[in-house]
Amino acid sequence: DVVMTQTPPSLSVAIGQSVSISCKSSQSLVYSDGKTYLHWLLQSPGRSPKRLIYQVSNLGSGVPDRFSGTGSQKDFTLKISRVEAEDLGVYYCAQTTHFPRTFGGGTKLELK
Amino acid sequence: EVQLVESGGGLVQPGRSMKLSCAASGFTFSNYGMAWVRQAPTKGLEWVATISYDGSSTYYRDSVKGRFTISRDNAKSTLYLQMNSLRSEDTATYYCTRDSWFAYWGQGTLVTVSS
Numbered sequence: 001d002v003v004m005t006q007t008p009p010s011l012s013v014a015i016g017q018s019v020s021i022s023c024k025s026s027q028s029l030v031y032s033d034g035k036t037y038l039h040w041l042l043q044s045p046g047r048s049p050k051r052l053i054y055q056v057s058n059l060g061s062g063v064p065d066r067f068s069g070t071g072s073q074k075d076f077t078l079k080i081s082r083v084e085a086e087d088l089g090v091y092y093c094a095q096t097t098h099f100p101r102t103f104g105g106g107t108k109l110e111l112k
Numbered sequence: 113e114v115q116l117v118e119s120g121g122g123l124v125q126p127g128r129s130m131k132l133s134c135a136a137s138g139f140t141f142s143n144y145g146m147a148w149v150r151q152a153p154t155k156g157l158e159w160v161a162t163i164s165y166d167g168s169s170t171y172y173r174d175s176v177k178g179r180f181t182i183s184r185d186n187a188k189s190t191l192y193l194q195m196n197s198l199r200s201e202d203t204a205t206y207y208c209t210r211d212s213w214f215a216y217w218g219q220g221t222l223v224t225v226s227s
Contacts, residue, residue, distance in 0.1 A: 039214055041157075048207060048217040049149075049157065060215070092157055096212050099171045101147070101159035 002027045004093055006104030012112045013083050021107045023076045023093035030073060030097070037096040040069055040078045043106075044089040052091075053078065085111070114138035114216045116208050121221030124198055134191040134208030134218055141189035142166070145211035148182060148193050150204035151220075158204075161193065162211045175201075198225045 003026040013019050029036045040053040051060050053069040056076060066081045080087055088111060093104040120132040132148070148160040161182040162171045170182050181194040191208050205220040 037212065041214060043157075048219055049209075049214070050217065051214050054213045054215070090156075094157070094214055096214065099162070100173050101149075101162065101211075103157040103159070106156045 001100055002029070002095055002098050002102050004095060004102050004104040006091075006093055006107050008107060009105065010108040010110065012110050014112045015083060015085060017083050017112075018079065018081045019083060019109070020080075021078045021091055021093075023071075023078070023104050025074045025076075025095060027098065028073045029095050036072065038069075038071070038076050039094045039096065040067075041092045041094060042087070042089050043092065044086075047089075049092065080109075083109070116210075116216055116218035118206060118208055118218045118221040121206065121223045123224045123226065125227050126199060126225055128198055129194070129196045130198060130223060131195070132193040132206055132208075132221060132223070134193075136189045136191065136208075139210075139216075141184075142186040146182075146184060146191045147209050147211040147214075148191075148206055149209055149214075149217075150202075150206045150223075152201075152204040155204075160206070163191070195223070198223075200225050 005024045007022045029038045036056050038056050041049040043049045052063050057069045068079045070077050090106045090108050115137045117135045124130045145164050147162040163182045179197045183192045203225045205222050207220045209217045
């Protein structure tokens with residue numbers, strides 16, 4: 001199975017601060033079609049997960065451009081510029097290149 | 113607007129069965145692979161199973177193989193998860209989602225396996 005390692009497990013931030021979350025996979029996430037199926041999700045408190053970014057760097061519909069994703073192969077990063085209160089919650093990276101699909105352990109973003 | 117609405121959860125005794133449903137709307141259901149993902153209380157997300165757009169291919173995590181069956185009815189735009197021989201470790205909120213990109217998620221349905 002592809003192991004997804006997310007760091008840090010938690011982040012304490014002030015509104016307006018910028019933060020980065022790392023996600024490393026145990027295998028390359030490049031599929032046979034040449035695309036990389038690495039995605040970022042946010043689960044706000046008491047809510048279902050919501051996809052923010054798909055295929056490494058593509059912003060989901062309605063997602064603010066304060067969010068950005070970068071990376072390749074096995075090493076990926078989510079950056080949030082100018083954190084707002086609505087950004088708080090648990091962030092997950094997820095891969096759908098391989099079966100079984102796997103998720104990172106999550107990064108909890110909290111207010112300082 | 114895309115909507116995924118799960119139903120069928122509740123309290124069930126160990127060893128018994130339960131069937132979850134997910135009603136989809138707002139997109140052409142028969143064009144997309146679908147998946148079930150679960151989340152145990154206070155834990156992270158865990159993929160359970162995926163079914164291809166036409167139902168011809170299915171995939172399961174090892175811990176549910178032989179016990180769970182994912183299926184779909186494209187005429188009804190509905191996804192199913194038949195869960196047999198339930199165990200306490202299957203206790204979780206079960207979400208349906210579009211596979212490949214995890215683009216949309218339902219509100220989830222809670223399954224509690226306990227005597």
